[in-house]
Amino acid sequence: MLRVTGFAVAATGLLAASVAHANQNQLELQQNPEYWATQLGNYQGNRFSELDQINRDNVNELRSVWQFSTGVLRGHEGGPLYVGDGRLYIHTPFPNKVFALDLEDEGRVVWSYEPDQDSRVIPVMCCDTVNRGLAYADGRLFLGQADNTLIALDAESGDLLWDVSNGDHTVGETNTMSPLVVHDKVIVGISGGEYGIRGHMTAYDVESGEMVWRGYSTGPDDEVLIDPDTTLMLGEPIGEADLGVSTWPEGEWERGGGAPWGWVTYDPDLDLIYYGTGNPGTWNPDQRAIDGEPADNKWAITVFARDPNNGEVKWVYQKVPFDEWDYDGVNENQLIDIEFEGEERKGLAIIDRTGFGMLLDRETGELLVAEKFAPETNWADSYDMETGRPNVSDEYSTFRQGVNVNTTDICPTAMGAKNMQPSAYSPRTGLIYAGINRICMNYEPYETEYVAGQPYVGATLTMMPAPTQNGEMEGRMGSFIAWDPVAGETVWEVDERFAVWSGALATAGDLAFYGTLEGHVKAVDIENGEELWRFKTPSGIIGNVNTFMHEGKQYVGVLSGVGGWAGIGLAAGLEDPEEGLGAVGVFSALGDYTKLGGVLTVFALPD
Amino acid sequence: MTVCVRFRAIPVFALALLGFVTTHAAADDENRMTGEGPGAFIVEDGKVDPNTYEGYLVYTRACMACHGPDGMGSSFAPNLIRVVERRGWENFAGTIAAGREVQPGQVMPSFADDPYVMGNIPNLYSYMRARGEGGLGRGRPRIIESMQEQDEEKDEAAEEASAED
Numbered sequence: 001m002l003r004v005t006g007f008a009v010a011a012t013g014l015l016a017a018s019v020a021h022a023n024q025n026q027l028e029l030q031q032n033p034e035y036w037a038t039q040l041g042n043y044q045g046n047r048f049s050e051l052d053q054i055n056r057d058n059v060n061e062l063r064s065v066w067q068f069s070t071g072v073l074r075g076h077e078g079g080p081l082y083v084g085d086g087r088l089y090i091h092t093p094f095p096n097k098v099f100a101l102d103l104e105d106e107g108r109v110v111w112s113y114e115p116d117q118d119s120r121v122i123p124v125m126c127c128d129t130v131n132r133g134l135a136y137a138d139g140r141l142f143l144g145q146a147d148n149t150l151i152a153l154d155a156e157s158g159d160l161l162w163d164v165s166n167g168d169h170t171v172g173e174t175n176t177m178s179p180l181v182v183h184d185k186v187i188v189g190i191s192g193g194e195y196g197i198r199g200h201m202t203a204y205d206v207e208s209g210e211m212v213w214r215g216y217s218t219g220p221d222d223e224v225l226i227d228p229d230t231t232l233m234l235g236e237p238i239g240e241a242d243l244g245v246s247t248w249p250e251g252e253w254e255r256g257g258g259a260p261w262g263w264v265t266y267d268p269d270l271d272l273i274y275y276g277t278g279n280p281g282t283w284n285p286d287q288r289a290i291d292g293e294p295a296d297n298k299w300a301i302t303v304f305a306r307d308p309n310n311g312e313v314k315w316v317y318q319k320v321p322f323d324e325w326d327y328d329g330v331n332e333n334q335l336i337d338i339e340f341e342g343e344e345r346k347g348l349a350i351i352d353r354t355g356f357g358m359l360l361d362r363e364t365g366e367l368l369v370a371e372k373f374a375p376e377t378n379w380a381d382s383y384d385m386e387t388g389r390p391n392v393s394d395e396y397s398t399f400r401q402g403v404n405v406n407t408t409d410i411c412p413t414a415m416g417a418k419n420m421q422p423s424a425y426s427p428r429t430g431l432i433y434a435g436i437n438r439i440c441m442n443y444e445p446y447e448t449e450y451v452a453g454q455p456y457v458g459a460t461l462t463m464m465p466a467p468t469q470n471g472e473m474e475g476r477m478g479s480f481i482a483w484d485p486v487a488g489e490t491v492w493e494v495d496e497r498f499a500v501w502s503g504a505l506a507t508a509g510d511l512a513f514y515g516t517l518e519g520h521v522k523a524v525d526i527e528n529g530e531e532l533w534r535f536k537t538p539s540g541i542i543g544n545v546n547t548f549m550h551e552g553k554q555y556v557g558v559l560s561g562v563g564g565w566a567g568i569g570l571a572a573g574l575e576d577p578e579e580g581l582g583a584v585g586v587f588s589a590l591g592d593y594t595k596l597g598g599v600l601t602v603f604a605l606p607d
Numbered sequence: 608m609t610v611c612v613r614f615r616a617i618p619v620f621a622l623a624l625l626g627f628v629t630t631h632a633a634a635d636d637e638n639r640m641t642g643e644g645p646g647a648f649i650v651e652d653g654k655v656d657p658n659t660y661e662g663y664l665v666y667t668r669a670c671m672a673c674h675g676p677d678g679m680g681s682s683f684a685p686n687l688i689r690v691v692e693r694r695g696w697e698n699f700a701g702t703i704a705a706g707r708e709v710q711p712g713q714v715m716p717s718f719a720d721d722p723y724v725m726g727n728i729p730n731l732y733s734y735m736r737a738r739g740e741g742g743l744g745r746g747r748p749r750i751i752e753s754m755q756e757q758d759e760e761k762d763e764a765a766e767e768a769s770a771e772d
Binding site: 074094095127194457460564568572574 | 664667668669671672673675676677679680681682683686706708711712713714715716720721745746747
């Protein structure tokens, strides 16, 4: 591992010219407001567009200009890329087809690509066969297939340029995430936290597909790429070596999960990538305790700041030591420049799985703000700002309550108060816009045994809508919120019948967009959340709303196609906690509103 | 102990595979529904017999992740209550053991290598029948009190037996 890293550093130096070129390309593309060149709109993960042709005054005239069926059922996450060549590039869930569509010719297929994958990968994907989309740089498209094959396609022709295996699905490793291109590397994580895998983030050379570095989420420092003397934790060097081993019961780190399957963001000035790691292996906390006491299980549910050139870890912040609820820490790290207590700070904001909105300093990893954006959150009362640890409530601690005990009414659910659906940030308002989940759970851990390639879960859970207050929509399971990341306050909130599982978009047209599980795309006034426009797509939306301009016309594009964990959990509706006590059925079943089927819908204003 | 509990229904399983058993459900009185044959069950005032309860646990551990809460199906895999009604015991047991490729992109895995699931197929079937024919509601059922004691006695006996081995 170290030898490879050393070589890579040397090679990077020798190839400085091509490094600059590749880096330049993605950066230049995303700085052009007419393009949507990376899944989150820019490296900072802001999902913000400077375009304002479609705005508060005319959005009611927005109409669909064409639709394209992908021919694939299952959940469609991610969204279309536009890099100025008159085409939209889209992808599908398994079998992970890729299409280049002619934007000017109502989505005519310019080329398509379909990988040949072992269908045995399907049942080892925990939460539907989703994929969060393509990456692009320098005429190449990059796709992480479900079976862990990372491929590069020629964007002009759709020809396969190279492929490389990033994991083994027969031991439960899979891929759902969108890679990110930084410099001359394409960076990709892995899924499989429910199968006892050992998570990692890996960088491959964009030209050849050769592995450059790999940093694990658990295990010895030299494999995590931590230096305890220089890697920071809460602004100070970690000090102690190999916490990725010593904070686990004997050997458990080898199946310790920490799968980084969410979004990666990047700060070009600091030259650091940011991402979070998932749950620590089995959901039964008892099997991760040491001598009957909670153990930190590092570095699961941790924000990593790494040098993209060699993978070295600049800082770490563990959001949830000793997880007891499957609060995967993979949510996107929005890089935002803010004023905090009178000082300009380079911030990193998270609408976290846990129900807490966090703000960190992205240079040092210090915790600045941690407040609840989902007020029903009860697993922890607050965060200790000195230690950076949550103050966990014993009543909702599935470890304290015990194995084979059903701990009830924990908020939020394992789906998180927000899951993978990426938020948006408007530098004009200083607010984050996010679709969130308002669901709680009962959670019962049980003893489970590790068998390679079999689920390694060890908990059963059931879900119910979160309690409501003050005349909020009864039985609602989601909201779309505007969050002030510095004040740690919700500014406005719109309730939705189902969890809002689509990625948000904020624009300079004073609009925020999102999709609903029933299949509506909605545009709301960015100032107050008032709905200004909606369109019903053929299926529920778990994809992201993207926007771009071609030949002077602004378009909005979104993939619909219900599925994902939301589709598994909500299709039949949730259990009514009042059932048997005479309550009426306010709890909706998603299956009554929408069915499967992937469609890309493209919108524009009339000529 | 755990292993004994998991496998206690195997004789029923073996018997049923021989195909000698027919199934039917009967409303014994207003509050009690029983089903005979493979996947026998008792539902009484919303409570169930211990095997059906075991079936609920196995379902939530092994099946719910794809088939959705309470057997009701999801966007990923079908409603199992209806599957049981339509296809019957042999098809149900066979599919769990062998898996099934429904269509490209839709695959049911084989549980042949999972002794916990394999040993509990009859209990799973009981739970599904209880949900369908038996009119059992959603959520975690409770065990009929009088049978709870029997169940505990049986467990203790099994524990003693395994301790003697």
